[in-house]
Amino acid sequence: MDPDDSEHPFDRANTMFDFRPGLRFGSVSCFFDLVDNVIPSATRFQAKREMVYSCRIQYVNVKRQSSMGRSVMFDLFRIRFVRNLLIGGFVRSNQILWSNLPRAVTNLGPMRAYGRWLNALVRRRPIRMSYFYTSFFRNRPLLELAYRLSDQKRQGSSLTISVLGCSIGAEVYSLLWTIRSRRPDLKVVVNAVDISKEALKFAQEGVYTQECSQFTDAAVLASVTKHERVELFDNEGDMFRIKPWLKEGINWRLGNAADPKLVDVMGPQDMVFANNLLCHMYSWGAERCLRNVASLVMPGGYLFVSGIDLAIRTGVARAHRLEPVTDLIEEIHNGDLTLITDWPFKYWGLEPFSIRRHDWRERYSSVFRVSGLRCHESNQETDQLVTCRKARVSGRIGIGL
Numbered sequence: 001m002d003p004d005d006s007e008h009p010f011d012r013a014n015t016m017f018d019f020r021p022g023l024r025f026g027s028v029s030c031f032f033d034l035v036d037n038v039i040p041s042a043t044r045f046q047a048k049r050e051m052v053y054s055c056r057i058q059y060v061n062v063k064r065q066s067s068m069g070r071s072v073m074f075d076l077f078r079i080r081f082v083r084n085l086l087i088g089g090f091v092r093s094n095q096i097l098w099s100n101l102p103r104a105v106t107n108l109g110p111m112r113a114y115g116r117w118l119n120a121l122v123r124r125r126p127i128r129m130s131y132f133y134t135s136f137f138r139n140r141p142l143l144e145l146a147y148r149l150s151d152q153k154r155q156g157s158s159l160t161i162s163v164l165g166c167s168i169g170a171e172v173y174s175l176l177w178t179i180r181s182r183r184p185d186l187k188v189v190v191n192a193v194d195i196s197k198e199a200l201k202f203a204q205e206g207v208y209t210q211e212c213s214q215f216t217d218a219a220v221l222a223s224v225t226k227h228e229r230v231e232l233f234d235n236e237g238d239m240f241r242i243k244p245w246l247k248e249g250i251n252w253r254l255g256n257a258a259d260p261k262l263v264d265v266m267g268p269q270d271m272v273f274a275n276n277l278l279c280h281m282y283s284w285g286a287e288r289c290l291r292n293v294a295s296l297v298m299p300g301g302y303l304f305v306s307g308i309d310l311a312i313r314t315g316v317a318r319a320h321r322l323e324p325v326t327d328l329i330e331e332i333h334n335g336d337l338t339l340i341t342d343w344p345f346k347y348w349g350l351e352p353f354s355i356r357r358h359d360w361r362e363r364y365s366s367v368f369r370v371s372g373l374r375c376h377e378s379n380q381e382t383d384q385l386v387t388c389r390k391a392r393v394s395g396r397i398g399i400g401l
Contacts (some may be wrong), residue, residue, distance in 0.1 A: 002018065034265040046168040059332075087121065094118060095345045107352065110365060116351060119305045119344035123309065127348070128280050132168040132199055133216035133338075135173050136232075137223045139275070141331035142304060143178045145367055146271065147328065149302055150179050162269045162296055165277035166192040167212065169203025170220050175273070176246050177232055191266045204252045206242030208233075258289040268298030275366075276336070278306035279348040290316045297370040306332070306366040307339060307348060314362050324365035330355075332366045 033204065087176050098106065098115075106113060150159055159179070163172050172192045179188055194200050199215060210221050220242065224232070233240035248260060255262060257274060274293045278286040286308060294316065303322065317324065335339055335352045343349030353364055 036120075085152050087125070091110075091118065091345060092322070098345070109356075112354065114351060117346040119347075119349060119351065122345060123283075123347045124390075125347075126305060128282060130280055132167045132196070133215060133218055134170040134276075135218060135220045135223055137228070138171065138174070139306065139332060139335035140223075142275070142306065142330045142334040142366065145325070145332065146175060146177050146304065147182060148291075148368075149325075150167065150188075150272070153183070153186055155354045156185050156187070157270070158189065158282065160189050160267070160269045161271045162191040162193065162266060162273065164193050164272065164274045164293060166194045166198075166200075166203060166252075167216050167315060168199050168209075168220070169206060171273065171275065172203065173206070173242055175247055176250075177228070181245070181373040188249055190250045191253055191269070192250055192264070193253045193257065194252070195256055197254055200252050200254060204250075206238075207248060208240050208242075209238055210240075214390060258285070258292055260292055260295075261350065262292070263296050266296065268301070269296050270301045271304065272296045273299070275303045275304060276339075276348075278305070278308040279314075283309060287312050287316060291320070294320050294322065294370065299370060301370050303368045303370060304366060306336065306369070307350070310363050312370065314359065317362055317368055319379050321371055322368035323371060325362045325369055326361055326365060333364045366375065 017381055064291065074132055102113075106115070153159055161175070163175065168173050169192065172190060176190060178189060179186065191199070192203065195204075202213070202215065208220055210219055212219060221229070229235075229240070232243060234243055255265070257277060272293060274290070281289060290305065290308070290312065293305070302325070316322075330353050333350070336350075339348060339350035340352070343351055354360060357363060385393070
């Protein structure tokens, strides 16, 4: 046999791959694993170099042979880039005009419909950021409803609560003070979950100032009254430390609200709070996360979820047979002014409350009661639906929408 016709070590590995347009070449680890299994150790280093080089060459050839060539892809990118500039200018000009209009005009039906269209346009732009912004008593009507629901508990009974995306702890301590100050007999246990170890450490220490912190550019104590400040904190000069009785019964956990194993770790909860968390996720991620959050609530428990795309929340509520709690529904919807004033030009903005909609109870309710009947959709169908939406969003982001 001619030495040039002998089987090359790379040929043995290359026959096991089909270089198609859809194959990802960004990760080379799978190729290296294959080399270690099928190629003798003496020639592994050279084979790996040739594999990487061959992958690059074949990737370029595939791109050239595809129906949409390189020039077309760059043209599309340029078109999308210019379109984004035009959309950005269009949104900014509308924002200037909208801010100069009186509230009586922006509250008209046609203007609300136009605002919803503008907000949908803003939400399509692939910009999502994580914020630690929080404050004490951020939504007082929501805290009041949480107390009313906890007040249904019998004397001396236990109450398990989960606060997801707890940030630096302002919502946790506000909730605990609201319940414990009026129902001291309840044994309240709180699972405070956040993805940031630094934020959890700050929350566990429970020391705040009147100025902005390293996590937020707003004063977290701005909404606290003098009476509440005396009840919640021990004053240490310019520092305000949470009182020890409010720190009792809190489990600070590092975790992700979208983790399916969260329910195995914490168990079913009487109340679950996921406020101002899901709005910073893309639609496919927010929907999957909300379904996972809903599974944390025990039958007969309550789910508190505000600061989310209303269409996503309504769809998940229907799928899981969640019963909207209409008590204080409008007050809670309008309870966080930061969400109301940022609509429609911020993706986290919240549209004005309207009782004229036929689905206003489901659409504008921020609190839901979980019945014993679970979601009628199978997990497999849900995963397929979310995966398809994720692929569409990823495709739009990849070409610069």
